[in-house]
Each structure stands twice: as C-alpha cells, then as structure tokens.
Amino acid sequence: MKPPTDLLAAPVLDVPADDASAVENPTVGIDQSAGDFTYDVKYEFDAGNGLSEDVIRYISSVKKEADWILEFRLKAYQTFLAKPMPTHWATKDLENIDFNKIRYYLSQGTKPKRTWDEVPDDIKRTFERLGIPEQERKFLAGVEAQFDSEAAYSNVKDIVAKQGVIFCNSTEALREHPELFRKWFGKVIPTGDNKFSALNSAVFSGGSFIYVPKGVKVAMPLQAYFRINAENFGQFERTLIIADEGAEVTYMEGCTAPKFSTSTLHSAVVELVALKGAKIQYITVQNWANNVFNLVTKRAIAMEDAEVKWIDCNIGSRLTMKYPGVILKGKRARGEVISIALANDGQHQDTGAKMIHAADDTTSVIVAKSISVGQGRSTYRGVVHIPKHLKGCKNNTECDALLINSNSRTDTYPAIVVRGDTHAVQHEASVSKVSEDMIFYMQQRGLTEAQAMSLAVNGFVNDLVRQFPMEYSVELKRLIDLEMEGSVG
Amino acid sequence: MPSLEIRDLFVALAATPDKPIVKGLNLTIRTGEVHAIMGPNGTGKSTLSKAIAGHPDYVITSGDVILDGKSILEMEPDERARAGLFLAFQYPSEIPGVSIANFLRAAVQARLAEGEELDATAYYKRLYSKMDMLKIDRKFTSRSVNEGFSGGEKKRCEILQMAMLEPTFALMDETDSGLDIDALRIVAEGVEAMRGDKLGVLLITHYQRLLDYIVPDFVHVMYDGRIVKSGDKTLALELEAKGYDWVKQELAATTA
Numbered sequence: 001m002k003p004p005t006d007l008l009a010a011p012v013l014d015v016p017a018d019d020a021s022a023v024e025n026p027t028v029g030i031d032q033s034a035g036d037f038t039y040d041v042k043y044e045f046d047a048g049n050g051l052s053e054d055v056i057r058y059i060s061s062v063k064k065e066a067d068w069i070l071e072f073r074l075k076a077y078q079t080f081l082a083k084p085m086p087t088h089w090a091t092k093d094l095e096n097i098d099f100n101k102i103r104y105y106l107s108q109g110t111k112p113k114r115t116w117d118e119v120p121d122d123i124k125r126t127f128e129r130l131g132i133p134e135q136e137r138k139f140l141a142g143v144e145a146q147f148d149s150e151a152a153y154s155n156v157k158d159i160v161a162k163q164g165v166i167f168c169n170s171t172e173a174l175r176e177h178p179e180l181f182r183k184w185f186g187k188v189i190p191t192g193d194n195k196f197s198a199l200n201s202a203v204f205s206g207g208s209f210i211y212v213p214k215g216v217k218v219a220m221p222l223q224a225y226f227r228i229n230a231e232n233f234g235q236f237e238r239t240l241i242i243a244d245e246g247a248e249v250t251y252m253e254g255c256t257a258p259k260f261s262t263s264t265l266h267s268a269v270v271e272l273v274a275l276k277g278a279k280i281q282y283i284t285v286q287n288w289a290n291n292v293f294n295l296v297t298k299r300a301i302a303m304e305d306a307e308v309k310w311i312d313c314n315i316g317s318r319l320t321m322k323y324p325g326v327i328l329k330g331k332r333a334r335g336e337v338i339s340i341a342l343a344n345d346g347q348h349q350d351t352g353a354k355m356i357h358a359a360d361d362t363t364s365v366i367v368a369k370s371i372s373v374g375q376g377r378s379t380y381r382g383v384v385h386i387p388k389h390l391k392g393c394k395n396n397t398e399c400d401a402l403l404i405n406s407n408s409r410t411d412t413y414p415a416i417v418v419r420g421d422t423h424a425v426q427h428e429a430s431v432s433k434v435s436e437d438m439i440f441y442m443q444q445r446g447l448t449e450a451q452a453m454s455l456a457v458n459g460f461v462n463d464l465v466r467q468f469p470m471e472y473s474v475e476l477k478r479l480i481d482l483e484m485e486g487s488v489g
Numbered sequence: 490m491p492s493l494e495i496r497d498l499f500v501a502l503a504a505t506p507d508k509p510i511v512k513g514l515n516l517t518i519r520t521g522e523v524h525a526i527m528g529p530n531g532t533g534k535s536t537l538s539k540a541i542a543g544h545p546d547y548v549i550t551s552g553d554v555i556l557d558g559k560s561i562l563e564m565e566p567d568e569r570a571r572a573g574l575f576l577a578f579q580y581p582s583e584i585p586g587v588s589i590a591n592f593l594r595a596a597v598q599a600r601l602a603e604g605e606e607l608d609a610t611a612y613y614k615r616l617y618s619k620m621d622m623l624k625i626d627r628k629f630t631s632r633s634v635n636e637g638f639s640g641g642e643k644k645r646c647e648i649l650q651m652a653m654l655e656p657t658f659a660l661m662d663e664t665d666s667g668l669d670i671d672a673l674r675i676v677a678e679g680v681e682a683m684r685g686d687k688l689g690v691l692l693i694t695h696y697q698r699l700l701d702y703i704v705p706d707f708v709h710v711m712y713d714g715r716i717v718k719s720g721d722k723t724l725a726l727e728l729e730a731k732g733y734d735w736v737k738q739e740l741a742a743t744t745a
C-alpha cells in the first residue's frame with residue numbers, strides 16, 4: 001500500500017488495457033443473465049490487502065472525510081478487534097474468513113457519474129450485461145450502481161428529485177448532507193452490535209443514502225445494485241434510508257459477483273428510519289456467488305404509525321447470516337419480515353428476523369420460507385421481544401421449510417420472549433418434502449426433473465412472491481430456475 | 490400406424506428386483522384402439538402403468554417397451570411424456586402453490602421447440618374450452634394442482650391434462666373410481682371426444698359401467714402379473730356377471 005497522496009495520481013493495479021475482443025469474448029457461451037463473469041478493471045485507488053489503522057486512514061483520506069468520521073472509523077476498528085467471532089452460536093465456517101487477505105478498498109474514484117455515457121467502459125459493460133440501465137429506463141425512479149467500493153453511477157429521475165428526494169451514496173451524503181446523515185447514522189445499529197457491524201463501521205464505503213421529505217410518496221422504486229468485481233475483495237456498503245413523516249418509499253437491491261476460487265466478504269450495514277406514519281419497503285434479492293461470505297446487519301426503527309417491511313430473498317452466497325429487524329418504537333408501528341432462503345449444495349443460509357416491540361399496540365409479522373437442496377443447509381433464527389410493561393402487541397411468526405432430498409438440513413431457532421398478558425402471539429412452523437412421487441408426476445407431464453423441482457420450489461414460495469413487485473418476482477423465479485438447473489446432474 | 494408394444498415385460502420394485510410384480514406381460518396397443526385391462530386388486534395393473542411411464546420405484550428386469558419402433562426404457566420419464574405417453578394416475582400428486590393454469594402452461598411449453606414461446610391467449614382459450622367440455626369450473630385454473638381436491642375432482646383434472654397435452658398413448662389407471670354418476674358420464678364423454686385414430690388408450694378399470702360409455706375394442710384380464718385372457722367387450726360383461734374365480738379356475742385347468 002502506498003501513502004494516499006501518491007495514490008491520488010497513479011493507478012496501483014497494473015492491468016493491461018482491454019482490447020476490443022475482450023469486450024465480446026466473455027459473453028460467448030455463458031448465460032448472460034447470470035452474474036458469473038468478470039472483466040479486467042483499472043483501479044485508481046487500492047488499499048491493498050489486510051486491515052490496519054493505516055488502511056482506515058487511507059480510505060478516509062481518499063474520500064476526503066471530516067475528522068469525526070475518521071474518529072468514528074478508528075473507534076469502530078478497536079471494537080472490531082475486541083469482539084470475538086460469534087462461533088459459539090453461529091457456524092464455525094466464519095473462522096475461514098482471512099481478514100488479512102481481504103482487500104478493503106478498491107475504486108476508480110469517489111464521484112459517481114450521472115449518465116451511463118460517462119461511466120468508464122470497463123465498468124459500464126458489466127452493468128449493461130446485468131441489465132441495469134435497461135431496468136432503470138423501464139421502471140425505476142433512481143439507480144445507484146456500486147462497483148467494488150464506490151458507486152460508478154448514481155442518478156435519480158427528475159420528477160423524484162423535484163419532490164426533494166435525496167438519493168446518493170454514503171460518501172456523497174457525508175459531504176453534502178452531513179447534518180441529516182449524522183443524525184441517524186449508527187443510531188439504529190450501533191457499531192458494537194456485532195463483530196461485522198463494527199468492521200463495516202470501520203471501513204464502510206458506498207451504499208445508499210436516501211431521504212424522503214415529509215408526505216412525499218415515491219411512486220416507483222429506487223434501486224441499488226452491488227457488484228463485486230475483484231478477487232479477495234471485501235464490500236462494506238453502508239445504507240441509511242430516512243422516510244420523514246408520512247413519506248413512502250420502496251428500495252430494492254440486487255447483487256452479484258463472479259465465482260472466484262478464493263472467498264469474498266460482503267458485510268453491509270443497513271439502517272432504516274421510518275418517522276411518524278412513514279412507510280418503507282426494502283427488497284433484497286441476494287445472488288452472490290457461492291464463495292461469498294454475506295454477513296449483513298439490517299435494522300429499522302419505526303415511529304408512531306410507521307410501517308417497515310423487509311423482503312429478503314437469499315439465493316446465493318457460501319454463508320449468509322442476516323436477520324433484518326424492526327424496532328417498533330412508536331405506538332401502532334408495524335414491522336414485517338418476509339424471508340426466502342434457498343440453500344443449495346455448499347451453501348448455508350442462516351437467516352431470520354428480529355422484532356423488538358417498544359411501544360403499545362405494535363404489530364410484527366415474520367414469514368420465513370427456506371428451501372434446502374442436496375447438502376444445502378438452512379437455519380431460521382428469530383427474535384421477538386415484547387416486554388412486560390407494554391399493552392396490545394401482536395406478533396405472528398410462520399416458518400416453513402422445504403427439503404429437496406434427504407440430506408438437506410434445516411434448523412429453526414425461534415426465540416419468542418413475550419411478557420405481559422395483553423399480547424397476541426402466534427407461531428407456526430412446518431417442514432415439508434418434495435416427494436419423489438411429486439417430481440415424477442410433473443415429469444410425467446413433460447417437465448424435466450430440474451423444471452419440476454423449480455416448479456415445486458416456486459409453488460412453495462408462491463404466496464409470498466405474489467406480494468413482490470412484478471419485476472422482482474420474475475427475477476426471483478429466474479434465479480430459482482437457474483439454481484434448480486444446477487442442482488440436477 | 491404408431492404403436493405401443495409391451496414385450497414380455499418383467500417389473501419389480503427397485504428395492505426387491507428378484508421379486509417380480511409384473512411377470513412376462515405382452516400387449517400391443519395401436520392408435521385408434523381402446524384396450525381395457527381388468528383384474529383383481531394387487532395383480533400389478535398400476536405397477537405396469539407406472540413402470541411404463543418410468544417411475545423410479547420400479548425396475549424393468551427384462552422385456553421391453555417399444556414406442557413407435559423405439560425402446561423407451563432408457564428414456565427419462567419426461568422424455569417418454571414428450572414422446573407422447575400420458576399416464577392418468579390412480580392417485581394423482583398434489584403440487585402446493587402451483588396453479589393448474591401455470592402447471593399446464595409449463596407442460597405445454599415443454600413440448601414446444603427451443604426458443605418458441607407459447608401464445609398465452611390461444612392457450613387460455615383452449616384451456617377454457619377443455620374445462621367447459623369436462624364441466625370444470627373456471628375457478629379451478631387458479632387452484633393449486635390437486636391440492637384439497639375431492640377424489641372426483643382429481644380424476645377430472647387428470648382428464649383435463651390429458652385433453653390439453655394430446656398424447657398418442659394414454660394409460661388411464663382407474664380414472665372412473667371416485668367419480669359420481671354424472672361425473673363418470675362427463676369424463677367418459679371427454680375421453681370419447683378424444684378418441685380417434687390419433688390416440689391409443691389403455692384403460693385400467695374394475696367396473697363394467699365405464700365400458701358402457703367408453704366401449705373398448707379389446708378387454709384383457711390381468712392376473713398375477715400377466716394377461717391371462719383377452720377378448721372383446723363381451724368379456725367385461727362376462728367378468729361382471731361371474732367374477733374372477735371363473736378365470737382363475739380356467740387358468741388352473743390349463744396350467745395343470
């Protein structure tokens with residue numbers, strides 16, 4: 001690693017310039033819609049491998065951050081070092097993360113482009129291949145496209161910007177909206193929440209910042225797309241969404257990475273703030289390659305009459321640990337987590353939800369559906385907390401697991417702590433199997449084994465998927481089809 | 490003329506390949522023909538039909554099944570289906586969350602050439618007309634396949650699928666059981682409407698009443714894994730009147 005001053009000028013990575021053929025080549029014979037491809041990219045800023053205070057200072061200086069942020073980062077780094085790995089309850093696979101190998105910061109600069117024409121070709125072609133510009137034209141209010149550490153592109157449509165909606169990345173937000181940002185940053189998820197939230201707080205880069213002013217209802221979704229391109233890279237985006245009183249917004253995120261032989265770390269922190277009467281819907285379709293450790297902390301705070309809904313679909317990754325939560329802080333607030341996890345061979349989806357009731361008459365709903373295929377493993381972990389002094393709280397938790405072949409494993413840990421006697425709590429769990437007879441029945445109608453399994457899985461999640469925006473249900477179905485195709489010999 | 494030839498077929502459970510259930514069965518069905526198979530419980534009628542369709546529970550230990558001159562034994566169940574073989578199940582499976590419309594759509598799509606897209610409007614038009622023919626309420630299109638269906642509804646749904654997929658050979662395993670008197674007539678009329686020189690049918694049934702509507706060209710008696718007697722439609726009437734003991738006695742006399 002070189003000192004930041006040098007780096008501002010010279011590229012660190014010595015990669016050959018792309019020739020014209022490289023643009024065409026990677027698409028031949030590969031499913032274009034899948035994320036498993038990579039192009040060589042020149043990085044202007046590279047923090048090298050491994051983590052130290054110097055790395056953190058480097059990141060902060062590249063971003064030209066205010067002192068308080070650097071302080072915040074360095075303190076978080078100490079917290080990260082002090083916190084043990086949560087292997088006493090979580091999987092030992094976490095021990096395979098080598099923090100010294102990871103590259104913590106890679107970018108071509110910190111200012112995203114406002115038009116796709118300005119995005120450098122070597123990055124643009126990745127997003128074009130993933131169909132992002134096309135989706136933006138079709139149905140989105142704004143898009144942020146992050147490539148490794150920073151957004152390469154970020155734009156919000158005029159009609160939305162005119163309503164006073166702010167949609168940018170965390171680097172820009174810290175520069176241009178420091179008051180708004182600082183007010184809520186780290187307040188929903190404190191640095192020390194867990195080892196990975198501390199790590200993110202130390203090295204965060206990119207992620208979205210959204211502010212929706214009072215009473216503004218954003219009609220179309222805002223979307224962020226996270227792309228890991230470099231091997232051994234760690235992506236640590238930081239997202240903060242604030243919906244002011246009575247505001248409404250839907251945010252969707254997608255992500256992909258090529259399949260490298262070494263593992264990659266994705267560790268985001270996402271904080272949502274729904275002020276009085278606001279509504280936030282946050283949709284994730286996670287399709288990381290099977291070597292990505294996906295360790296993400298997501299939590300929302302919902303004030304009086306506010307509603308937060310997490311729709312969390314985890315299809316890819318090697319290990320995902322993610323439990324989106326809602327702190328129901330104001331009266332009549334409502335939190336919902338809809339979780340779909342598909343664990344194929346070599347994957348472990350450890351997902352769930354956290355509902356912290358902190359006011360009277362608050363409601364939480366958790367519906368978790370997991371699918372385990374082959375050696376794949378799914379775990380549901382939930383926390384529902386309703387303290388004694390509250391009145392009239394409701395929780396409904398439903399966990400359904402589907403097993404495709406007998407080796408699959410599924411565990412459920414629903415911790416529901418309810419004190420007081422004016423609450424209504426319901427918990428249901430089921431485990432079902434895709435039987436040989438069911439697959440045979442479908443094959444007898446002409447569907448291949450993979451199509452039959454895919455249909456069984458889609459049927460299993462159908463009641464949830466019907467609630468998703470069209471584009472996302474189509475995307476999810478396509479990913480399930482791809483997974484099932486890969487799972488039969 | 491297309492034919493389905495079952496040649497000296499031996500079928501056993503995959504778990505117990507040395508204990509055959511079907512024991513040297515011979516039968517040739519041509520398009521345009523309806524063959525009825527009758528026989529006591531447990532003689533291997535369902536085993537025969539499922540083994541032909543390629544169910545993984547069963548192994549064919551010897552013999553062959555020839556469809557249009559080619560053995561189908563090496564084909565996957567779905568390849569056999571797309572080659573024109575249809576099995577109306579005695580006990581159809583439930584597929585939670587998958588609507589009849591989507592399921593049949595996927596099945597129809599699977600029969601199209603690579604890259605060819607199904608015409609959705611035409612598909613629904615055809616689906617509705619077949620449902621009308623079988624007097625199936627339109628609300629069934631959005632119900633999950635067989636889930637929570639009554640016995641009779643399941644059987645009607647099998648015939649709907651058959652009508653939509655237009656097979657060359659249909660193996661119908663006790664499609665009449667569970668049907669009320671009106672449903673039996675509706676289903677039989679549905680099959681009769683499909684009958685013609687493009688379809689060959691193997692009808693497994695216990696009761697003569699179905700054969701009043703779908704008059705078979707041939708009737709076979711299956712006993713202990715084999716066809717022991719064949720005849721025309723009058724054989725069914727004779728069985729109805731006399732039961733199977735008569736066949737068993739005759740068999741004992743000839744083998745003794």
Ligand SMILES: Nc1ncnc2c1ncn2[C@@H]1O[C@H](COP(=O)(O)OP(=O)(O)OP(=O)(O)O)[C@@H](O)[C@H]1O
Nearest residue numbers: 502510528529530531532533534535536537546579
């Ligand atoms: N999957 C299976 N597992 C165990 N036994 C089986 C299986 N399939 C068939 N059998 C046995 O094989 C024999 C033939 O069964 P099959 O279902 O083919 O009879 P069937 O002629 O269709 O009878 P029914 O008229 O009652 O429908 C029976 O003894 C049955 O118990």
Ligand SMILES: [Mg+2]
Nearest residue numbers: 534535536579
């Ligand atoms: Mg039977």
